[in-house]
Amino acid sequence: MTARFLSNRAAAACLLGVSLLAGAAAAQAREFVSIKGQTVNVREQANTRSATLWELGSGYPLQVQQKKGQWLKVRDYEATLGWVYAPLTHKTPHRIVTARTANLRAAPNTRSKVVGKLQQNEIVRTVGNSGTWAQVQTEGGRKGWVAKNLTWGW
Structure with a gap:
């Protein structure tokens, strides 16, 4: 009985840890930014040598999917767009x-x-x-x- 109790507690602790990680990931996934400049290039990869996929205008809202150095992988209301250089965005909603x-x-x-x-x-x-x-x-x-x-x- 004691061994089962401990393994149930261990399982519960493990599930709690997974829930906290999932919650943190979801919170990060809900992070938004907006375009700061007049126009900003959305690129295929996280570098300036990469092809430009889109040009977005001032204020365009984006949801952050991933961070890589100074680059943000972003999506809009339709789909994942690509990468933007983080200093060209701001937190104005x-x-x-x-x-x-x-x-x-x-x-x-x-x-x-x-x-x-x-x-x-x-x-x-x-x-x-x-x-x-x-x-x-x-x-x-x-x-x-x-x-x-x-x-x-x-």
């Missing part, structure tokens, strides 16, 4: 509109007045959050609330 159009509202609810429209692939800076709503600011300076499920980012 942004969102990209994934719906065809999204209402920009005066308050975080569907009964609130529509103060503008956001277009698919438009990048907005996140300035606040309230439940399933994000308070955002457009490049032109307009502020309002958008349903998070119509956007991607943080």
